[in-house]
Amino acid sequence: MRIGVDIGGTKTAAIAVADDGSFGEPLRRATGFGAREVLDSAEASVRALAARAGLDVSAFTSIGVGIPGAVDNANGIVSHAVNLGVSELALGRELGERIGVPVRVENDVKAAALGAHRLTTDTLATASLEADRPALDRPTADGVGAASGNPVGGSMAYLNLGTGLAAGIVQQGVLLRGATGTAGEIGHLPIDPAGVLCGCGQVGCLETVASGSAITRMWPSRAEYPALELFELAAAGDARALAVQRTFFEGVAAGVRTLVLTVDVDRVVIGGGLSALGDPLLRGVRGVLADWSSSSPFLASxxxxxxxRLIPIGFPAAAFGAALVGVK
Structure with missing residues (x-):
């Protein structure tokens, strides 16, 4: 049995993955702020999983961790994880010393890409992506929870729509990293010279129109979930909401187009927090792509x-992918 841990800005999710690829309900707890606190959260998650399963932590064969920031996956070091208050942390070594089990560390989006890729290589799971996106709240014998028996093939990009925008690219089961590990950082691809200033220092980046932070900026609101309010008002026919929503759809569609034109992936799976917007999001992005294709024979081809596609609701892509990282 192996462990996958997804360390987020506010919560840490962990799952135990059996040898047959099945997994149970994720265990979630608050993520601490600061290097020591992040390490403590990860350790506590692993030990809580062991206790829930009635096992000693030594029973786990490996631990994989997905975490935001720049990750030196060869040495298990994470740096510049600003939202976690981590400037640099030898997470792999330190967590491994605490637990006594080998630990591998990966960027959270890249880990999620591995999880989504394994999911979508399964024929039945791929079919479920095209259906009504049922919640996946338990392991199955032949679906998402039982991925280990399926061939890992094809190419896929995981487009993470969260506070920011980034992608993870997997080809034949292998992550595409690039020379410095920045492959897939399409959120910082400038698309509008007259656009707004991005947090990275450039102007008009894709992330400024296709992300949660972009919606918050374009749709100022006191609602707890501005994106949900935006979509509800757009569905009701509000003209301003429709205009902002269209800009957002075009940004996400531009991300899809970029990934296909540069890497020619078989599929682009949209995940991240905003994927919970569901079918309206998928229809909107597909609609923009169809509009562009109607005037371009090249794009149509x-x-x-x-x-x-959208990641199924409830599938813990980052935690599951982290478990896969752990066995590399």
């Missing part, structure tokens, strides 16, 4: 809208 690429069948862009047919390559886009």
């Amino acid at each position: 690429l069948a862009l809208s047919e390559r886009v």
Whole structure:
């Protein structure tokens, strides 16, 4: 049995993955702020999983951790995880010393990409992505929870729509990293020279129109979930909401187009917090891609809208992918 841990800005989720690929309900707890606190949260999550299973932590064969920031996956070091208050942490070594089990560390989006890739290589699971996106709240014998028996093939991009925007690219089961590990950072691809200033220091980045922070900026609101309010008002026909929503859809569609034109992936799976917007999001992005294709025979030949899918609600992509990282 192996462990996958997804360390987020506010919560840490951990799952235990059996040898047959099945997994149970994720265990969630608050993520501490600061290097020591993050390490403590990860350790507590692993020990809580062991206790829930009635096992000693030594029974786990490996631990994989997905975490935001710049990750030196070869040495298990995370740096510049600003939202976690971590400037640099040898997470792999220190957590391994505490637990006594080998630990591997990966960027959270890249870990989620591995999880989504394994999910979508399964024929039945792929079919479920095209259906009504049922919640996946328990392991199954032949679906998402039982991925280990399936061939890992094809190419996929995982487009993470969260506070920011980034992608993880997997080809034949292998992460595409690039020379410095920045492959997939399409959120910082400038698309509008007259756009707004991005947090990275550039102007008009894709992230400024296709992310949770972009919606918050374009749709100022006191609502707890501005994106949900935006979509509800757009569905009701509010003209301003429709305009902002269209800009957002175009940004996400531009991300899909970029991934297909640069890497020619078989499929683009949209995940992250905003994927919970569900079918309206998928229809909107596919609609924009269809509009663009109607005026471009070249884009039409690429069948862009047919390559886009949503991650199923409830599938712990980052934690599951982290468990896969742990066995590398």
